[in-house]
Amino acid sequence: MSEAMTAARPAATAGAGAPIIELRGVSKRFSRSLDFAAKLARRLGAPVREDVVHAVDGVDLTIHKGEVVGLVGESGCGKSTLGRMVAGIMPPSAGTVLRNGQDITTLGGAEARLGKLRTQMIFQDPYASLNPRMKVTEIVGEAPLVHGLVRRAGLDAYVDAQLRRAGLDPAFKRRYPHQFSGGQRQRIGIARALAVQPDFLVCDEAVAALDVSIQAQILNLFMQLRRELDLTYLFISHDLGVVEHLSDRVVIMYLGRVVEEAPVAEIFQRANHPYTQALLAEVPRIDARKRAFAGVKGEIPSPINPPSGCHFHPRCPFAMERCRVERPALREIAPGHRSACHLNDRV
Numbered sequence: 001m002s003e004a005m006t007a008a009r010p011a012a013t014a015g016a017g018a019p020i021i022e023l024r025g026v027s028k029r030f031s032r033s034l035d036f037a038a039k040l041a042r043r044l045g046a047p048v049r050e051d052v053v054h055a056v057d058g059v060d061l062t063i064h065k066g067e068v069v070g071l072v073g074e075s076g077c078g079k080s081t082l083g084r085m086v087a088g089i090m091p092p093s094a095g096t097v098l099r100n101g102q103d104i105t106t107l108g109g110a111e112a113r114l115g116k117l118r119t120q121m122i123f124q125d126p127y128a129s130l131n132p133r134m135k136v137t138e139i140v141g142e143a144p145l146v147h148g149l150v151r152r153a154g155l156d157a158y159v160d161a162q163l164r165r166a167g168l169d170p171a172f173k174r175r176y177p178h179q180f181s182g183g184q185r186q187r188i189g190i191a192r193a194l195a196v197q198p199d200f201l202v203c204d205e206a207v208a209a210l211d212v213s214i215q216a217q218i219l220n221l222f223m224q225l226r227r228e229l230d231l232t233y234l235f236i237s238h239d240l241g242v243v244e245h246l247s248d249r250v251v252i253m254y255l256g257r258v259v260e261e262a263p264v265a266e267i268f269q270r271a272n273h274p275y276t277q278a279l280l281a282e283v284p285r286i287d288a289r290k291r292a293f294a295g296v297k298g299e300i301p302s303p304i305n306p307p308s309g310c311h312f313h314p315r316c317p318f319a320m321e322r323c324r325v326e327r328p329a330l331r332e333i334a335p336g337h338r339s340a341c342h343l344n345d346r347v
């Protein structure tokens with residue numbers, strides 16, 4: 001990452017505010033429906049079972065007001081599913097999601113509508129989430145108008161302000177998404193999100209599709225908006241190097257479970273979980289001579305039939321017999337630092 005981006009990192013405020021989000025034992029299961037042949041086989045009496053994916057498995061997580069929490073893990077570990085449940089756009093199969101202390105699944109009417117607006121998601125591919133037939137001014141102005149956040153008479157000035165805040169020149173607002181670059185399109189997505197006055201942004205791989213120099217600009221914009229608008233972030237990335245520069249706290253997921261959680265400096269200086277240590281070994285900027293680990297070896301197991309005990313045991317160089325049979329609990333090993341590994345019971 002560039003020096004410009006590092007310089008933009010604000011003073012850490014981890015845990016400073018009240019909880020904005022609390023997940024309690026949150027799980028999400030998806031049933032993979034059977035294809036025609038499997039349905040027929042089942043009807044004929046064959047023991048064909050529907051596959052169930054445990055995308056998220058019993059996650060407890062608290063995000064405090066004003067915090068930036070980085071959520072990291074390999075592809076398919078459940079980051080996006082968790083992000084959608086946090087944003088209230090996907091209900092959990094089990095467990096509770098609290099927003100400012102209130103269970104979001106029990107809210108109704110205007111309260112539920114407002115709650116959804118206050119949390120906005122920013123996605124990896126802004127092009128896919130922007131309507132190609134709408135002009136930028138319509139894309140940014142539609143939701144605030146519908147939800148009564150602005151009157152039609154003031155809409156033009158309101159849209160201009162959102163575009164400026166996202167670093168776009170309002171002179172181009174009558175253009176369509178395809179007339180902008182990837183970085184500019186992400187800025188349009190950010191302006192659209194800001195237009196409904198959120199206090200919490202869930203950014204799902206929001207810079208993954210952009211060139212490295214553009215990534216730094218967009219990450220800087222996120223941090224600038226954090227300061228100006230007092231925003232809270234859940235920043236999802238498969239890349240620890242990206243979250244290092246902007247997160248106060250990092251949460252590491254493996255096959256649907258949180259395996260480690262700590263303030264960002266603690267993760268980089270004293271990673272506890274063997275999976276986190278292996279992920280760190282893959283961050284290119286870390287000096288190869290200082291690496292205690294050789295990266296994450298082996299294939300990611302299937303979440304349909306995850307390994308027993310500690311999900312990481314088939315890939316872990318420290319695996320013991322106990323790891324194959326017993327799920328390690330996520331336990332505090334230092335203030336604010338939690339890890340789920342049986343090795344911590346030895347000391």
Ligand SMILES: Nc1ncnc2c1ncn2[C@@H]1O[C@H](COP(=O)(O)OP(=O)(O)OP(=O)(O)O)[C@@H](O)[C@H]1O
Pocket residue numbers: 030031032053054055073074075076077078079080081082238303
């Ligand atoms: N709507 C769905 N129906 C069925 N399975 C799903 C659905 N959404 C996600 N999954 C499965 O749940 C698991 C977790 O998916 P998810 O997209 O949350 O992972 P991720 O960590 O965001 O991955 P990536 O880094 O590739 O974006 C995967 O095995 C995925 O195939």
Ligand code: SF4
Pocket residue numbers: 273274275310311312313314316317318319320323328340341342343
């Ligand atoms: S519990 Fe066992 S398998 Fe899992 S990370 Fe710790 S040592 Fe490795």
Ligand SMILES: [Mg+2]
Pocket residue numbers: 079080081204
């Ligand atoms: Mg994802």
